[in-house]
Amino acid sequence: MQRHDPAQRPMLVTWEATRACALACRHCRAEAVPLRSPAELSLEEAKSLMDEAASFGQPAVIFIITGGDCFERPDLAELAAYGTGLGLHVALSPSGTDRLTKEALAELQEAGVNVISLSIDGATAATHDAFRGLERTFDRTIAGWRAARELGMRVQINSVVARHNVHELPDIAALVREHGAMTWSGFLLVPTGRGVDLGALDADEVEDVLGAFYDMGETVPVRTTEGHHFRRVCLQRQVLAERGIVGEEMMRVMGYGPLYRELRGRIAELGLDAGQRRRRLPITVSSGSGFVFVSHTGEVTPSGFLEKSAGNVRDSSLTQIYRSSEVFTGVRDPELLKGRCGACEYRSVCGGSRARAYNMTGDLHAEDASCNYRPGSFPYAQEAAALMARPTGPRPRRGAREGR
Template sequence: MKAPGTLIRRPRQPVGERPFLVIWEATRACPLACLHCRAEAVPDRHPDELDGPAARRLMDQIASFGKPAPLFVITGGDPFQRPDLDALVAHGTAAGLRVAVSPSGTPTLDRARLARLRDAGAVAVSLSLDGSTAERHDTFRGVPGVFDLTLDGWRTARELGLKVQINTTVSRHSLPDLADIAALVRREGAMLWSGFLLVPTGRAGALGALTADACEDVLHFLYDLGARMPVKTTEGHHFRRVALQRAVLARRGERPRLGRLHARLTERAGELGLFEGAPRTARRPPMDVSSGRGFVFVSHTGEVHPSGFLPLSAGNLRDGDLPSLYRDAELFRALRDPARLGGRCGACEFAAVCGGSRSRAYAVTGDPLAADPWCAYEPGTFPHQDELREVAGCAG
């Protein structure tokens, strides 16, 4: 049988030495009241936020990891609540960083501000879309009018030449609407659609858990859509397992056995024409990056976390530098060692390439090395282990 192409992408540099992605929470100020907000955003800026000089030192430290520099994302809250945002983007760009910004869908998301971001050197924006209609999206975001503002900002950003990533929270709220959201993303056009499997932290703790079987159905549905549009997951690390399993099954002419949710999503996608037309010439392989392993998050006050959804700190930038904390902190070193994973994740043959969501494990159990409670896979049960080992070698 013909060997597949790259199934899992890996960063070019060792993840123990440098991150692939650094996200900085520039502020927690935001006028929205989103049901899932990790940051539990508030209307006003915090007095202990990293100021301009501290933010520039952070960007210089990111650049010191070497070339190619990590991708740098400025998030919030709403980054547009910082009046120095354009100057910070310009500094990061001058330091050699690829800078992206993740603004909220508010009246500040207008052409003038987006044009200033582009002119300062930003290469992309990421926007949140949690419903295919204004009623669905605005209910989730807690403020009326956000859906229209988001679509206007999305279209404007593309007109200005900025790349656009769309992020959708996969929750009980959005499950029935996922195919319709996908159709909207495909129609409007985006560099990437990211399905964020909810982590029950911050306000999201009140939204209720998904079942592991529902997550499995969603991941396979996203994999199916990946033949027609660029798709990724956030906190859905078992999507990498799915990609490997599906490659083996495809070579054998087999399909996975999935649940009713997958059938409903697939049926709706068919009604919307999502599977029509020629498939993409190449699928976007998922990136092998996880909390503390190629990924680092810096809070608005300078705390260094493995992820924004994993609220354990390795230290504060006021007391140390980012490269040292990322490379040497025991928390990060533990998260980079699959041998230290517990439960089913520790026993799983996919531990090195998946490892499960450390954020969700911590949110549910209090142990960041515990098994991901939203993974349905039982270690060792995939029937074609020899072929699995063969395709696992196609993780590039």
């Protein structure tokens, strides 16, 4: 669980600095365009937003500047320096364009930025570039990744999980192992923006992918985005591991299917299931609960994928919106959940993707259709409940690490 009260302060504030971007990514939430909008927050408005983020108090929030491509803002270095001067932990999420150079990263590092996130959506240039809509995007991203590591910056790698690349996930993990990253996050596609018709996996396939992510957690620092039921999977797999239930029996209990077996085979071929990394515990950060998103025009939503505005920073307080608005208090209340999410014994640590539920049904509290778990079906429920009751969550098995 989060160490602070998520009803009072977020861990992460993400600001969409612009929707301008040179890429034409097939899944783009922002439906990015080539040119900046005159409706974007100005330099002074952006600084006021950072003041608001700092007013949440200590420990300071992580303030992520994203886009579009944040490098399209000519005032990016000034904003980064201002935010770090306030004590915020400023991070960047740039696109893999020709603006992503070692010189540009060094300038941002001088302004106090030491963390960036980059997207790798295929194990090869052919897969990645086709998805991102521009040739050489893969090469530029890899070069930017290397440059950041050479500068001593910490790098998070994000990978959309969809039909175009699901069979390449172990090979993407191998790239993460090769180049090094603080985190590799698998983003389970949410139907929004250009991603509405991209082809998300069905619930059984998602369960297989989450199982594969768990297996790779001993070698690479895995987490998920909009895949909150990974927390349930981690708890259940931990119970099974402590009971010595592995192999075919583990797969039977978890209900894994052919996709898991395929991915598992490739994981073994690449040696991704036998590392010495200690699993990091999944963190219960989700839309509106430890996380807040501010659009390029100042609209405040629980996440960038849940486009239900709770107010605008141009005329309302970010802290008040986060703490008191009906949208935010609603997504934080597990008692409002419906369907299988509402009945699930893991709802306090998972709760499903509210973005996916809202985009697919129009109901913030509907069940998450990407999860195939039937509440109460795990045979060792008491042991899983005991893990959830531990003050620091499930104890990691020696030699492994997990992200949220």
